[in-house]
Amino acid sequence: MEYVIVSFPTDRLVYIDGEQNGRTNEVLRVDAGTHVFELGNLDNFQPAQRKLLVQDTSVLAPLDVAFFRKEA
Amino acid sequence: MRTGIPARLACACIALLLCACTGFAPGNPPLALYQPGAGYRFETLAQEDNPDELFVIVSFSGGGTRAAALAYGVLEALRDTRISWHGHRKALLDEVDVIASISGGSFPAAYYALHGAKIFDEFPQRFLYRPVQSELLHRALSPASWPKLASPDYGRSDLAAQYYDREVFGGATYAEVIANQRRPFVVLNATDMSSGAQFPFIQDQFDLLCSDLAGVTLARAVASSSAFPGGLTALTFRNYAGSCGYRQPSWVQLAAEDHALRANRARSARAQNRLSLAATEPDAEPTAPPRPLRPYIHLTDGGVADNIGLRGPLDAIGSVNHPWSVLRLMNNRSIAKLAVIVVNAATHPPSGRDQSARVPGLIDTLKTAADVPLDNYSADTLDLLAAAVNQFNEEARLLEACARIAGTRCAPDGGAPHRVELYPVEVAFDYIAAEEDRAWFKNLPTSLELPRESVDRLRSVGRRLLAEDPKFQALLKTLQGCLPALGATC
Secondary structure (H helix, E strand, O other): OOOEEEEEEOOOOEEEEEEEEEEEOOEEOOEEEEEEEEEEOOEEEOOOOEEEEOOEEEEEEEEEEEOOOOOO | OHHHHHHHHHHHHHHHHHHHHHOOOOOOOOOOOOOOOOOOOHHHOOOOOOOEEEEEEEEEOOOHHHHHHHHHHHHHHHHHEEEEEEHHHHHHHHHHHEEEEHHHHHHHHHHHHHHOOOOOOOHHHHOOOOOOHHHHHHHHHOOHHHHHHHOOOOHHHHHHHHHHHHHOOOOOEHHHHHHHHOOOEEEEEEOOOOOOOOEEHHHHHHHOOEEEEOOOEEHHHHHHHOOOOOOEEOOEEEEEOOOOOOOOHHHHHHHHHHHHOOOOOHHHHHHHHHHHOOOOOOOOOOOOOOOOOEEEEEEEEEEOOOOOOOHHHHHHHHHHOOOOOOHHHHHOOOOOOOEHHHEEEEOOOOOHHOOOOOOHHHHHHHHHHHHHHHHHHHHHHHHHHHHHHHHHHHHHHHHHHHHHHOOOOOOOOEEOOOOOEEEEEEEEEEHHOOOHHHHHOOOOOOOOOHHHHHHHHHHHHHHHHHHHHHHHHHHHHHHOEEOOOOOOOE
């Protein structure tokens, strides 16, 4: 089991490989391997998606998948 | 008179030859158009009053009528188990979300998917108490079956499927299961002979073949799941890949590309298997219809890939890339309690070979070569379930220990992962306390017929073993539940 935390200034739905999986700013469980992360709702974030290899994480040290608010 | 016999023999031979030349008749129709929201899928089944919060998975192992009767006994026990859930008293059976089955266990699983609670009125007479094996043998030896069996496209399992269709499942197809619109999601499993991968009878799998599971009979699915190698033949399914506009989910390409990185062998293998089933010839004419690389898929007994039916549930618990991912439900904080009830009818009859200095014979050796890896693999599968449960529990222990040492909250910037209570339950003859009793059950044969008394003892021991399982008792305690003794009430 691997662990990620998808960070964003506000609460958003998280999509992993196109499927809804939990919310931002909480530790989520995924299986090891490359996954594509996206946020739901508004399009005011960047990057549009992040493709990352998730491995060698722990519940105490999850991979940070950071998204940022898009400048207006 | 004398000239009549050769003439009749000649006619019979011609008839046999004509039948042998009859073309292959696929038992699975093509899918006109890929529709990810239609067909037999976990997410399309109505939940009604079976929310995900208490999520119950049951697996039924292989083992012929022995496995079917043990599984049926557990279903009866789950029906009689009363629990309190959000202020309501209800049967634990009504909380079962998924049933995964193999071989003999697929008979009650399919019957329950089709008829729901009617199984308790009909199934024993329709299947458990019937001499199914003798009736199958009688049909196979009947001259009326010879022309069909002479065809290279028709095997003994096709004959068995016809028998189950008529005598057990009444001609029902998956369309009727879909129309029921209710959980549990019942996943019958066979084995793809060429890849060795598990082949579940769900629309997500049939999408790969561009085939419509709704048109497949329950009998054919069960016959594939229980096509015991040797005694029964594999069943052939037509692959129409490339004809329905199917698109693989996005994770498949990612996982296939991960293969070289060795990031997650099992996920990459699942991806490769999907790609293999859906592959079409690359250099076909642009105007020509796509040709699948594997035009025919041959399915044998589900026990070849996994004899306890637990691999699918383990993948669902451990992966967000699964057609009924439990991990995804956990991430969405939908599940609070997860029970996995494994009904394992494995036996271990004494061989007596160690009582003699004689070199074991060929049949004994071949049977050992087939059985031992299967039994060891089943043991490893059970260990994987224990390891998965331990991993979830270890998360919580780590966070608690860290908080104790650091004197502060240890969940990183965000919240801790959603905590789920896990209840791995195992019903297996190994846990029968009385040695003589245990030996009797572990010596039962794998056959599609057993004496009525044996069936009744199996039903009864299934209930007793479930009631005695420590994790099941813990589950009942937390749900203020009760499983009464046979004939009693809570």
